[in-house]
Amino acid sequence: MSGIQRRAVVAGAGIGGLTAAVALHRRGWQVTVCERSPEPAAVGAGIVLAPNALRAFDSIGFDVTRAAGSAAPAALGLRRPDGRWLKRADTGAMTARYGSAPLAVHREALVEALTAGLPEEAIHYGVAVTSVTAANGTDDPAERPIVRTASGEFTADLVIAADGIHSPLRQQHYPAHPGLRYSGETAWRTVLPADGPAPAAAAETWGRGERFGVVPLADGRVYVYATAVAPEGYRPADPRAELLRRYGAWHDPIPALLERIDPAAVLQHDLHDLAAPLPRYHRGRLVWLGDAAHAMTPNLGQGGCQAIEDAVVLAHLLDGTDVAGIPGALAAYSAARCARTDALRVRSRRAGRIAALAHPLAVAARDLAVRATPARITQRAMDDLCRGMDNVPVDVAARSEAR
Template structure:
């Protein structure tokens, strides 16, 4: 089956969907509201499921080249003692790929390069859809409109179109934590590739990139909307006394390179990922907290699953029904697990609860961490035909 599609949203999930649909012979137009595609953003951890999805889309080799495997590290306390150790080599043996770190901008760029330039239209806001034409969806764009056999809604956690498709759904809610991210200006000598440090109501972590630089993030339990006049100074005040290399990561970051976003999620699962010939994907469908590092990988899974369904099913309707049946249970399960991981990890504040958690994590057998990752990362993509 071939056809035409409009993808609303030019992020990782939207571009990956466009790549997948073109691979199965569809005509695709991606509409992105941002007027400029700036290569900004932080870093992404991709587990084996994300890498496998990129391979199915034909960009796996490029992604591996741009990424850096994360073989060493683990979880620590603010004083530096280890709670768990990362064994990236064991993950690679089990899954065929380790966790990798890649800059958001690098992944976005390689997905863009897999598409003809005319596929992506920037500076275009989509506020409504018209499904009144049988078998078609009309997308109003300024004074004109596009018509397609399918519309993919990939416009993020605060999707306007999701609210129109599911007006009774409460929409995204504040997760209880805010995240600050920074990219070091230059390479920083690091003893490990990927670390998380759990303190009282806070997590500080880093991932390393192929160029030797690193991204750090700080997840903090806090009311929404809090901002700082000097964000980097606030990070030094909060985390500067934590173990090395945290102070060095902060010192290697320029003040204007720090991003700050409150974390919102779809705590109430959507009743469906489809509505007629409209399908939701990525954060628009299942926005989750970052505690498992699965957000991008789940969006990539969505893209491959949708393309495979459209390639093999006889009708758009049957393809979307298959997509919903395959993706909704899995992605919503991952979202629930991510929420629970946050509650048991960086969001804990009671000293006794933190001590019990730390003891339980330390005493857990080494294979428990591997099994926890395998639960979500061991995913085999469907064939695109």
């Protein structure tokens, strides 16, 4: 490989984009991150990192528990609105099977920790990437891409589109793609301050067309979220009152947690996924990852985890390549990631339909099936999620283990 430093431009400073930037920076790349928001977002929600995401971070030498500083074990049990357990989480069994239990982390802390792993001048806020084309105006992989922003142009050896679920770069390069599809559910998320009693364990409660999740964080704060079947665009004027109306009679500690909610700190988003898979995750020297590539509903808890996997697999495949080898590495990335992530996108949508059942008979049958399924069967069904780095090409996994 020549001694010429390779340059990557990353569109988007979310978890996936920052993970890619950190992984490439540690491999000697010059990295520029363009983020359309004018400043780092104070993201008011948590994220549960499954074992596959933790293994991916380990492979690039990023210690979540030390870097983010507020990680807590968070295997989710399932309950009914009356408090009865459908399935209890077993963090010990998950650790034995996968090497670690899931960890709950505040998103803001994770973003700050990833940002700290980059040079200060690497991230440009208030700079939206508007288009990416090769120098000759085609998708020719032999040509270095030109990145256009309102602040000027960048020339790079590689461009990573981590520009989110509404990805302008996806729309630019795949104009015929059908785009996003509404799942039928809306979701609320917030993090409660550490000024009251915290639940002892993470749990998700399934009702009739409604769900409520509680995830304690290590620093005493509590990540709470809720979903409900609702028309697309439904936005109640007072989210706290809406949540109390829907979930205020559910089991403890849900009512007490709802009383502590600050309405101004509640995020509400309709849940979408891609209506169809992208034909591939790269064009020329432009490559997509995370929601920009394979937006999925959060029902498996894998949206952020798959973005982290994407970033790490991409960095491993690019490791040791010279500029001429980048197109081949991107083709290998598409081959490694397309089938896995699209299968999870479809599986997540199906899981959401089951969790969102509203008819009493269907709900009763669902709950009975959850309770009757042996734990060993449930764990086996999670293997392809939680052993994520086992599902990448052998040469990539070998590089991971060698580092």
